[in-house]
Amino acid sequence: MPDNLPIIDPLPYLPPSSLLPQLTPLSPSDLQPSRKLPPRGSMQHEVLELGREFFHRPRDEKESIGLGKSDGVRGYQKLHQNITKGKVDHHEGLDLYAPSPYTKSTQDNDDPKSNGNGERNFKPLDGPNQWPSQPEPFKPKLEQWIEKMKVLGWAVMHAMADGLGMTSEEWGELGGLVDDSFWVMRVIGYPPLPNGADGISCGEHKDYGCLTLLHADPIPSSLQVLSRSNQWINADPIEGCIIVNIGEMWEIWTGGMYPSTLHRVIHKSPTYRVSIPFFYEPNFNARVKLLEAAERKAKEEGIEVEEKDEVVYGDFLLGKVSGNFKY
Numbered sequence: 221m222p223d224n225l226p227i228i229d230p231l232p233y234l235p236p237s238s239l240l241p242q243l244t245p246l247s248p249s250d251l252q253p254s255r256k257l258p259p260r261g262s263m264q265h266e267v268l269e270l271g272r273e274f275f276h277r278p279r280d281e282k283e284s285i286g287l288g289k290s291d292g293v294r295g296y297q298k299l300h301q302n303i304t305k306g307k308v309d310h311h312e313g314l315d316l317y318a319p320s321p322y323t324k325s326t327q328d329n330d331d332p333k334s335n336g337n338g339e340r341n342f343k344p345l346d347g348p349n350q351w352p353s354q355p356e357p358f359k360p361k362l363e364q365w366i367e368k369m370k371v372l373g374w375a376v377m378h379a380m381a382d383g384l385g386m387t388s389e390e391w392g393e394l395g396g397l398v399d400d401s402f403w404v405m406r407v408i409g410y411p412p413l414p415n416g417a418d419g420i421s422c423g424e425h426k427d428y429g430c431l432t433l434l435h436a437d438p439i440p441s442s443l444q445v446l447s448r449s450n451q452w453i454n455a456d457p458i459e460g461c462i463i464v465n466i467g468e469m470w471e472i473w474t475g476g477m478y479p480s481t482l483h484r485v486i487h488k489s490p491t492y493r494v495s496i497p498f499f500y501e502p503n504f505n506a507r508v509k510l511l512e513a514a515e516r517k518a519k520e521e522g523i524e525v526e527e528k529d530e531v532v533y534g535d536f537l538l539g540k541v542s543g544n545f546k547y
């Protein structure tokens with residue numbers, strides 16, 4: 221397996237007119253890692269700029285939508301509040317989730333109920349999203365981005381199902397586990413690591429769900445992924461492309477044939493970096509276990525698979541998010 225990252229064209233799997241009018245089409249002649257910014261006025265450019273503007277807002281304003289004001293996972297995290305494997309990360313961020321899996325009505329309630337003493341008032345994942353009020357276009361533009369990423373997530377799932385040789389019935393079943401995706405979108409801001417620091421901006425980890433669709437500033441040598449031959453290689457943004465990480469649910473579905481990619485961020489260049497990972501995840505109640513199609517494919521290709529324990533995605537996620545932040 222070569223140590224470079226494959227580039228896949230999802231167009232055959234996209235419903236006509238869903239994505240192309242607003243996203244810059246792939247230009248195969250220009251698929252080189254680049255420092256070029258997405259074209260001004262494009263949606264890719266706007267969402268990154270809105271993220272940057274938000275992170276440059278006054279600290280009090282950002283902290284007024286801190287995680288503690290909702291369910292402990294939705295909202296703003298200040299620098300060093302995020303923890304990966306027990307170590308503090310060097311970034312700030314804003315996390316937004318699909319509507320509450322318990323009571324969809326609490327979602328986007330502009331007046332989250334307070335118990336008056338500043339304590340969290342919602343069980344995990346049950347609170348409202350906390351959208352910044354400034355910059356004003358932030359919410360409508362990022363909501364459009366979420367819709368685009370949901371379409372792209374579905375298309376990549378479909379392409380992967382075809383890649384596994386699934387029958388249409390099997391794809392119907394798999395599709396039924398992701399058709400009400402309990403998605404997460406993070407807008408992350410990375411100040412450069414302090415000079416001479418031996419630090420990490422975001423510690424090595426696997427993403428939890430199906431697929432991460434990452435859009436980031438075109439800054440090379442920041443995001444790194446561990447290749448099959450155990451080398452950290454750069455996953456530099458390519459203009460017109462979205463970086464896709466495989467999450468832990470695919471590792472379970474394929475018995476390890478499609479491993480979830482370990483990745484990390486070391487951001488040393490002097491500019492402030494914005495990234496927007498969109499986590500296209502299974503439905504909250506989806507039961508995830510080894511797929512027969514993956515077993516067949518592995519057998520055909522002489523690959524050994526290891527059946528992992530079945531998980532219910534929502535329970536798996538709750539176990540993960542509880543250790544992510546320092547309050």
Ligand SMILES: O=C(O)CCC(=O)C(=O)O
Nearest residue numbers: 406408436443485495497
């Ligand atoms: O900022 C990036 O490039 C990656 C962020 C990431 O891996 C994550 O939020 O899970």
Ligand SMILES: [Fe+2]
Nearest residue numbers: 425426427483
């Ligand atoms: Fe990640």
